[in-house]
Amino acid sequence: MAGVTQGGIIVAEKMQLTPTMRNTDFSSVSLLPIDFTVGVQTMTPITATEAILSNSGRVGSIVFAVRRPG
Amino acid sequence: MLRLSAREDSPLDGFNLFGIIKETGVDDLGLEEFHSQYFPFPLYLDEELKFYEAFGKGSIFSGLSWNPLTIYRSMKEVGKRLKEKEIEGNLKGEGLTTGGFLIFGSDGEPKYMYPEETGIPIDEDIFLQAVKDVRYNNRQSIQKEL
Numbered sequence: 001m002a003g004v005t006q007g008g009i010i011v012a013e014k015m016q017l018t019p020t021m022r023n024t025d026f027s028s029v030s031l032l033p034i035d036f037t038v039g040v041q042t043m044t045p046i047t048a049t050e051a052i053l054s055n056s057g058r059v060g061s062i063v064f065a066v067r068r069p070g
Numbered sequence: 071m072l073r074l075s076a077r078e079d080s081p082l083d084g085f086n087l088f089g090i091i092k093e094t095g096v097d098d099l100g101l102e103e104f105h106s107q108y109f110p111f112p113l114y115l116d117e118e119l120k121f122y123e124a125f126g127k128g129s130i131f132s133g134l135s136w137n138p139l140t141i142y143r144s145m146k147e148v149g150k151r152l153k154e155k156e157i158e159g160n161l162k163g164e165g166l167t168t169g170g171f172l173i174f175g176s177d178g179e180p181k182y183m184y185p186e187e188t189g190i191p192i193d194e195d196i197f198l199q200a201v202k203d204v205r206y207n208n209r210q211s212i213q214k215e216l
Contacts, residue, residue: 005203005206005207007202007203007206007207007210009199009202009203009206010199011182011196011199011200011203012193012196012199012200014184014185014193014196015182015183015184015196015197015199015200016182016183017180017181017182017183018126018183020123020124020126021124021125021126021172021180021183022180024120024123024124024180026178026180029116029118029120029121030117030118030120031090031114031115031116032114032115032117033112033113033114034091034094034101034105034112034113034114034115036102036105036106036113039098039102040094040095040098040101040102042094042115048114048120048121049178051088051112051114052174052178053178055086055087055088055112056086056174056176056178057084057085057086057176058084058176058208059083059084059085059175059176059204059205059208060084060085060173060174060175060176060181060204060208061085061086061087061088061173061174062082062085062086062087062088062171062172062173062174062201063087063088063089063090063121063171063172063173063174064087064088064089064090064109064169064170064171065089065090065116065121065122065125065169065170065171065172065186066089066090066091066092066104066109066169067167067168067169067186068092069091069097069100069101069104069105069109
């Protein structure tokens with residue numbers, strides 16, 4: 001089942017936020033930026049909200065939660 | 071995602087990408103290769119797996135048949151896709167908990183999600199419809215402010 005948005009765009013049900021996702025408080029989630037300058041180094045933690053906003057483009061951002069990079 | 075971001079019609083224009091990983095110190099060479107060759111965007115370590123919890127902490131075994139032949143065929147199909155895309159993979163590190171994609175608006179709020187389904191490639195059409203909707207709403211909110 002798909003939802004039609006205000007702009008008349010049909011977005012698939014699969015893409016709708018689940019209650020768990022909707023209720024996640026990203027300001028309380030801690031993330032460690034990774035520096036690849038010399039090997040793999042983790043930096044001072046920041047909140048997910050800070051990461052999201054600092055990586056936002058003019059329209060928004062897309063986050064890829066990677067299952068396994070290797 | 072890299073293919074989408076590199077497309078001539080720029081469907082992801084206005085969006086920046088970044089990634090979340092579960093661990094470091096397990097396969098750092100693989101991580102460096104992933105970052106330099108396949109995902110050259112900022113990466114963050116989510117030690118407490120909060121993003122994965124938000125996705126429902128799914129498992130690669132969710133929805134899989136227990137029929138050994140079906141499992142074999144699924145794995146073979148994944149292997150074939152990786153080979154076609156010239157992606158080399160390994161089995162180092164935690165690879166059971168699935169992830170996915172999350173689209174945020176410029177206000178920093180999540181708008182849409184695309185949970186990973188093991189062995190099934192991302193459906194670009196439905197993903198881009200969501201991107202289009204976030205873009206539409208962004209334009210609307212800018213017009214309201216003017």
